[in-house]
Amino acid sequence: MNSSRNLGLVLMAPAIVLVVLFFLVPVALTAVFSFTTMSTSTGITGGAYQLAPNAIQRLRDQFGMVELAQKLGEPSFVIDERGLATLEAKGVAPGIVAELRSNHLNETFTVRRDVERMIRSLRERPSTPEVKLISAEFSRSLANARFADEAALFAAVKAIDAQLTEDEKAALAAASYSGWTWTTENFRRMVSTPDTARTLFNTLAYVSLTLVLFNTGFAMILALAVHYMPERPAGFFRILWLLPRITPPVIYVLMWKWLAWDTGFLSAVLDDFGVRPRNWMLDSAANAWVVVVFINGLVGASMGMLIFSSAIKAIPQSLFYASEVDGAYRWQQIRHIILPQLRWPILFVTCYQTLSLLTSFEYILLSTNGGPGGTTEVWALAIYHTALNNYAGNLQYGYGAAMALVLVVIGIVLSLVYLRLFNYGALVARPLIEH
């Protein structure tokens, strides 16, 4: 008994690893990310302290430290003894240092290009890397400088003779930090953004319409139809309905576009009947919705069809014979024999397809891309647009993760509701006959 339990654990191990790796870890990371300000500009792995223009601006506007911002923000180069001493210590050619000391001591520059021009005009004409090394030693401002940690930042501030109070230090660190920080702002933003409600409603409509009409409804009709067909044509139709699923999504959607565009098949045919050509995919919100539901539904229906028809096949033939002897119609067979036996598969398909529809957006992305005007933008697509798509190169990981977290919560709640609704406990109870 004990060894069989151990064997069970061993057999379960791969599944546990997969669940942890592909479900628990991503969910945990999503939850963590969702409470951060992470984006491309903050980076994922952590930040640095940089007095970029926006940091100077924050110091001025948000912390009211106008003078400090002014002092730190303007580039300035001063040829002074301290810089010269460092150059000597670094082993820069003595001739260069001597000439700087005799001809340029106490000169100031506000532009890096100018100070480097001066350095280049020295008799020994340093090479470009040397020029960069020398000019860096005379820099007496922190504009655009980047520091790995707070200590380095404060040391640098001290080096340019700026005495900071503790308040100023804190403000400077906060304003110049380029990395991500913890925040609950993402959720506040989500609630206050006008499009959130509409995207949620779109998602609800998309999932329920596709699920009810196609993934279970139409799938059931197909399963029943092929059940009452002779074996060969039944097989043929099953394969036919699998085509949308096995066609690569890009090609499948491309075919829909050829069908629906204003230069496409539908418009060409309808043109002969006096209907003005139009884009049947994007012309109106209703058009877009019909297309989105059909594109996804025809893919989803095949899975339900396969599961339902194999479940119907598993029903003992004797039940059908007996019902026919009793004079049952087809409808009565379906109503009283097939459907009651299909509770499990229906639960499975409903549950599985709800969750997969909630997170699937690839067909919408490829077809309407959420259009026209955001009418078919569903939650998962909105996450993609936020976290992984930005024309100006600044992807919003944090806000995207917060949106994804909402989806995770909805998914878990829905699963629990389904289990309750279909009375999962009774379904997995030990059969009475074995007692």
Added chain:
Amino acid sequence: MTKLGLTIKAAAVAVALFSGTGLTAAQNVTISVWAGGTGPNDNYRVDAIDIAADILEREYAIRGKELSIAVEKKTYPTWDDFKQALTLAAEAGNAPDIVVTGHEDIAPWSQSGLIVPVENYLNLDAWPINDMYENLIKISSYGGVLYGLPQDAESRPLFFWKPHMKAIGYSDADLDALPSKVQSGEYTLANVIEDAKKMQDKGVVKPGYGFYPRPNNGPDYWQFYTSFGGVMEEGGKLVLDKAAMQRFYQFFVDAVAAGVTRKNHIGTPNDQWFAEVASGKAGIWHGGTWHYARYVNQEGLTDFFGNVAFSLIPAGEEGKANTLTHPLVYLLTKNKSEENAGIAAELIKIASEPRINALHAIKSAHLGITKQEANVDLYSSDRWAREATERLLPYANAMPNNSDFGTYWNAMWKGLESAWTGQKAPGQAVQDLETELKSSLGEAIVVR
């Protein structure tokens, strides 16, 4: 010490290049370059690096050093995929050495430390950097620091299909005078809708084809905001001018209401759009200077100047005629090896030579980046480069280098889309835009 990071870097470069370590043996370096938004006509964005590598190897040989550079090139035809791929690769530590991208990426990518200033490696007084247009240098800088070298320049004209304009009464002389009328503000965006309507009423174009704008998101749409008096950034802060934004949205709503632009126009496939505008299916449209290369090379429009007139984007109410330049820049990514970074910097400098850059400019119908490029015969003998430079470039704005601009841009586009397709009234769309920007950007944007 001040500028610690900088000092350490500069020291490392000096050590690498001047202490002679590693230079006795042959030096083998692999430099990778990725370019976004790069189609078949834009191959010199990456091929120029190949040419530069050859020159740099020879320079090294003359100095008695053996250098062998292998250039790994990768191009992406679109922007979204490219930016996604690049940012994720960079997070994973696999960024290429050189990136060719839009200048607007400088702000967010410098903040994240993804890129380093080119001025850390290059002598800005050296040829050809000292000959680059001042405004392009400014667009390639952030906070006064030069982060990239301009790779190309362009601008975005309004195009008119001449035969259709003639069909509604324009003479050749009228068409020749049109660009200056647009520039002076005499011919406005309202006239665009009027003329588009006339073309449709005349039956020379199908309904919805009178005014046929770019079918997807792009920098172009900021031009219309500017046409209606909008400002993108002021004193380093983003600006949302609500009234201008509403007039801009209203213009596209009016175009749809007049029937000259299709309500479902957004999302039309690019290929279809290019084929249609290059074959006279549309009356008036807007595009970029580089579209010339596509019309002529891929779409078979042999007599461009006989069929197409071009001008600035006309003024709307309370604005002025303008165009937008969206220079691409060569950027250097933060490199594990200072040696690679130094060599990559040299390569992008050499690739910016007027003669090499002219190859890209003329093949892809972009505009030059240096003044001397006008003295390269290939460039100066090209009618399109000459005329487009004169007529458009002096009036070109650029988008701001600001980390938050991407958020603003996405929201602006979403609002335009919802107004254009009739989902929201323009006033409502602007209202929602304001709410969204206030909640996402807070104090970083000025609303007025």
